[in-house]
Amino acid sequence: MSMLFTSYVFITSLDERYFRLPLQDIPTVEWCKELRNISEPRNPVCLISGPGSGNTWLRYLLQQATGIITGSVYKDESLLMQGFPGESRKDGSVLLVKSHGPMDFTSNLVQFDSVVLLIRNPKDSILAAFNVMYGLHLKLKENVTEDVIFHNMHNIHDIVAPPSIFGEFGGNWSRVVNCFIIAWTALYTEWLTKYHGPMHVVFYENLVEDTRNELQAILDFLNVTVSSWDITCAIHRKSGLDNLFRHVKKYKYFNPFTKDMYEKMELAQNKVYDLVK
Numbered sequence: 001m002s003m004l005f006t007s008y009v010f011i012t013s014l015d016e017r018y019f020r021l022p023l024q025d026i027p028t029v030e031w032c033k034e035l036r037n038i039s040e041p042r043n044p045v046c047l048i049s050g051p052g053s054g055n056t057w058l059r060y061l062l063q064q065a066t067g068i069i070t071g072s073v074y075k076d077e078s079l080l081m082q083g084f085p086g087e088s089r090k091d092g093s094v095l096l097v098k099s100h101g102p103m104d105f106t107s108n109l110v111q112f113d114s115v116v117l118l119i120r121n122p123k124d125s126i127l128a129a130f131n132v133m134y135g136l137h138l139k140l141k142e143n144v145t146e147d148v149i150f151h152n153m154h155n156i157h158d159i160v161a162p163p164s165i166f167g168e169f170g171g172n173w174s175r176v177v178n179c180f181i182i183a184w185t186a187l188y189t190e191w192l193t194k195y196h197g198p199m200h201v202v203f204y205e206n207l208v209e210d211t212r213n214e215l216q217a218i219l220d221f222l223n224v225t226v227s228s229w230d231i232t233c234a235i236h237r238k239s240g241l242d243n244l245f246r247h248v249k250k251y252k253y254f255n256p257f258t259k260d261m262y263e264k265m266e267l268a269q270n271k272v273y274d275l276v277k
Contacts, residue, residue, distance in 0.1 A: 029083035032233035033067035049118035052128030064234035120204035
């Protein structure tokens with residue numbers, strides 16, 4: 001199993017076959033307005049983030065506020081069936097295009113001319129990404145135990161790795177965390193220092209705490225005008241993804257990180273955040 005977790009960028013190169021999951025009893029999203037394409041297609045805008053950074057939630061908020069479909073360089077069929085019809089669409093007909101990849105990877109897939117960069121602290125993004133990777137492992141191996149939280153069997157985003165998994169890793173868990181930290185730092189450092197086009201940086205934590213102003217700033221960057229009611233509707237429904245990704249906080253008191261890991265994550269976070277300043 002550990003081979004699945006030795007690379008943080010594993011998620012960035014997944015083929016759509018990994019997402020062909022059972023589609024029965026899939027909950028649906030109630031949208032503020034009917035979803036549509038951009039009325040006047042333009043050069044794509046990329047939404048860049050590391051895995052586990054809230055990319056899907058931001059896409060959800062933008063679709064709620066604008067009614068415009070968001071795209072992705074990937075094809076997650078569970079998202080495709082749950083209110084994200086732009087999966088695998090990478091052209092200017094969508095509001096923006098999701099990618100977890102570095103510049104070369106993304107540039108080979110999307111002819112973009114501006115970027116929204118979404119940053120989440122490494123600790124929380126590592127855990128979120130690890131849960132997805134663990135879910136992929138279970139889906140591929142069909143190795144489901146009662147110790148794993150499965151609320152919707154069709155959705156890998158709905159899986160939380162139990163504490164026993166981290167114990168089984170032993171010293172490998174430390175290597176996994178180090179790998180994540182290195183790749184998290186490299187991804188954001190590259191985009192912040194080597195991309196010279198228009199960029200708007202969004203901190204996930206700010207988006208959670210001040211959704212209205214952060215969402216408005218993103219829309220201003222995208223040059224998309226919406227009404228105050230549109231943003232209010234999006235905020236009113238901002239927890240709507242809970243119907244799709246019901247992560248129960250069964251293990252909220254469990255902490256898999258050591259003091260050394262915290263120190264390394266803090267150094268990485270400071271390095272990246274200093275580049276934003």
